[in-house]
Amino acid sequence: MDLFVSKYINKIDKKGRVSLPSSFRNVLPKANRNEIILYKSIKTPSIEGCGVGRLKEIAKRINNLDFFSEDYDDFSTSIFSEIITTNIDKEGRFLIPEELKLYAGINTEAAFFGQGHYFQIWEPKKGLKNTEVSRIRLLKEKKSLRMMLTQ
Amino acid sequence: MDLFVSKYINKIDKKGRVSLPSSFRNVLPKANRNEIILYKSIKTPSIEGCGVGRLKEIAKRINNLDFFSEDYDDFSTSIFSEIITTNIDKEGRFLIPEELKLYAGINTEAAFFGQGHYFQIWEPKKGLKNTEVSRIRLLKEKKSLRMMLTQ
């Protein structure tokens, strides 16, 4: 599987280390399997992460926005200037920078949520709440979640 | 046959393993015959499953949504983070995650129902009950449909 899927809740130890779920590590290209990038999610109090290869994709997305719009500046500033690269140790663990932990309200545990080509890291309770709200919003709006899944 | 059809009731052993019915295994592409994805059914207290190929389809579809829209987040959260991939061992067995077993009320036995391009896993009694209710509903609708047509 070459997508980030499922969710995991891992502990943060005294040194601040947390294991990137094994299935997430396997998504990273064999070449750069010991490095990921992290940045603040724009729309939620969470951290987003992915392999370094994904940077190009993000750049493309932003490039597709209207160059003269405020969004363009906002996104490119908030995302690019805030991106942090972090190394994964031999055991598959990495450090979440203090600033990002604060932003996401993370303390002793981190919840990893697969999002396909990237993933999110949440304070567990907030993350689970968010999933629920997301699902309810989709069902309420009668958006065809079912079609997405079954057709 | 490249469709999931028929129904089977299999035991869950002490280790939590259950055999994926042989005919279901044969539906999976030879390439990814040792991995399936599972997720909570939206409308019923059951688990739905299918091969990983479907997941890639879904990923493609979500990726085509506006990256910065709320829908994008909702879909990718509700789908990717809720999907669980699980491996099938040499004997054709797999583990049903605890969370999904709870959702479906499954304990010692699992009932597999073919649904064409995907399948459902039920607590046996609930599953049989559901087929019956389904059948009755269908008959009722047929009846009223016929009345509509002939009156």
Added chain:
DNA sequence: CATATACCCATTGACGCCCATATAATCCCA
């Protein structure tokens, strides 16, 4: 020199792999 980070090793529990058996299905040949 002090703090932070990387590397090494250890522990625990879960999971995958292997082997075994019983029952059912299929085959094959007289």
Added chain:
DNA sequence: TGGGATTATATGGGCGTCAATGGGTATATG
């Protein structure tokens, strides 16, 4: 065509490996 032999499937259990976690120590970096 009948009946024994072979194969497949569902199931059970032992055991090694790996993932998640904890901690000690070296190294780096300012």
